[in-house]
Amino acid sequence: MKTIRIELAENSYKVYVGQGIFSKLSQIIFRQKLAANLFIVLDSQVKKLYSDKLKSELEQIGTEVNTITIKATEKNKSVFTLEKIYTALLKKNYSRDTLIISIGGGIVGDIAGLAASTFARGVQYIQIPTTLLAAVDSAVGGKTGINFFDTKNIVGSFYQPKFVIVDTDFFKSLAAEEMRCGLGEILKYAYLTDRVFFNYIRKNIENIFEQKENVLTKVISTAVKYKGDIVSKDEKEKGLRKVLNLGHTFAHAIEVEQEFRLKHGEAVIVGIACSLYLSNKLGLIDDDKLSELLSPLIKFQKLISIRSINFKKIRKIMLRDKKNKQNRIKFVLVKDVGEIIIDVEASEEDINYSLENGIGLFATSAISKI
Numbered sequence: 001m002k003t004i005r006i007e008l009a010e011n012s013y014k015v016y017v018g019q020g021i022f023s024k025l026s027q028i029i030f031r032q033k034l035a036a037n038l039f040i041v042l043d044s045q046v047k048k049l050y051s052d053k054l055k056s057e058l059e060q061i062g063t064e065v066n067t068i069t070i071k072a073t074e075k076n077k078s079v080f081t082l083e084k085i086y087t088a089l090l091k092k093n094y095s096r097d098t099l100i101i102s103i104g105g106g107i108v109g110d111i112a113g114l115a116a117s118t119f120a121r122g123v124q125y126i127q128i129p130t131t132l133l134a135a136v137d138s139a140v141g142g143k144t145g146i147n148f149f150d151t152k153n154i155v156g157s158f159y160q161p162k163f164v165i166v167d168t169d170f171f172k173s174l175a176a177e178e179m180r181c182g183l184g185e186i187l188k189y190a191y192l193t194d195r196v197f198f199n200y201i202r203k204n205i206e207n208i209f210e211q212k213e214n215v216l217t218k219v220i221s222t223a224v225k226y227k228g229d230i231v232s233k234d235e236k237e238k239g240l241r242k243v244l245n246l247g248h249t250f251a252h253a254i255e256v257e258q259e260f261r262l263k264h265g266e267a268v269i270v271g272i273a274c275s276l277y278l279s280n281k282l283g284l285i286d287d288d289k290l291s292e293l294l295s296p297l298i299k300f301q302k303l304i305s306i307r308s309i310n311f312k313k314i315r316k317i318m319l320r321d322k323k324n325k326q327n328r329i330k331f332v333l334v335k336d337v338g339e340i341i342i343d344v345e346a347s348e349e350d351i352n353y354s355l356e357n358g359i360g361l362f363a364t365s366a367i368s369k370i
């Protein structure tokens, strides 16, 4: 098992990564003397697949544990679901001394985190990510949130968990597209970190996909360590933390424009491609480097497909992105592996060029622009 410490003064916590380590849950809760009243926010799919595993570990805790089950869809990442959690908590008389445990992917984790940060003005919570994407990204760093109308994650908070357990055994039941989504976020770290990790990822894409345990643990812990170091320096995303949004300005807009036919991690892969084309158009990388940096993404070419795209709508969605101010769209771009530039503005023409080429890589045929 690997342990990574996220340094945030009195809000510091540990992320445990390993195979079969869900069985340490009760032990860690007792050791940290966390609140005694447990409430589980559980992904419905995980409940179906792992009820015995969950039951046997939760029985170790000994007290009554209540559970709410959530079907993980972006539509359910809503005020309505949040209200259901508050209602269930109140009906069972939970108050300040509550420990919320999120068991599921990024959708369940983001909602559970927001519920924890707001119920009774903030109660303790733990993240147990059961998707690869949640393990390398959403479960660490304390961003919580829900969607409102069609704006993603627009209501939320920064609120850190007490600890995170990444049990890689959960990933065995993930659908191929969910593994691909996790890989999308992992690829992001390949560009953010250094050449050693970039080359390691490039060589091991198949091994990650096939869940070779030592590769998986190494990749997850490296990504978590990198994210943790950034979050320690800039918890509330005033500057440096923005690097973690590489590809995401494009990705969020593409996700919404495609009405979520593309999953978040898949949209991130397309979004990184668009960002690389924009970096090239703005003269940050030359054509040779563009080809080199695009090479890991090309492997996903046949697996992600986009038929048509509405450029005007994409631009409108980007302008609504909470990271943008005063009608200006800001991008995170790449100068080289490990050399990232934040807050770059671009003309409409350059944005369209990047969308056309980036999305073009994943288009089933000549892309139809609406």
Ligand SMILES: NC(=O)c1ccc[n+]([C@@H]2O[C@H](COP(=O)([O-])OP(=O)(O)OC[C@H]3O[C@@H](n4cnc5c(N)ncnc54)[C@H](O)[C@@H]3O)[C@@H](O)[C@H]2O)c1
Residues within 6 Å of the ligand: 043, 044, 045, 046, 049, 071, 072, 073, 074, 077, 104, 105, 106, 107, 108, 110, 130, 131, 132, 133, 134, 137, 138, 139, 140, 141, 142, 143, 144, 145, 152, 153, 170, 171, 172, 173, 174, 175, 178, 181, 264, 265
């Ligand atoms: N808070 C953050 O910093 C942050 C970062 C990145 C992404 N996100 C958010 O995370 C969400 C995406 O998360 P996700 O990719 O985990 O998606 P998700 O939560 O929708 O899970 C994907 C699917 O996998 C299923 N599932 C979960 N665990 C499973 C398992 N072990 N076996 C089989 N199926 C399983 C779920 O039921 C769901 O159908 C988005 O809403 C995104 O905005 C948040």
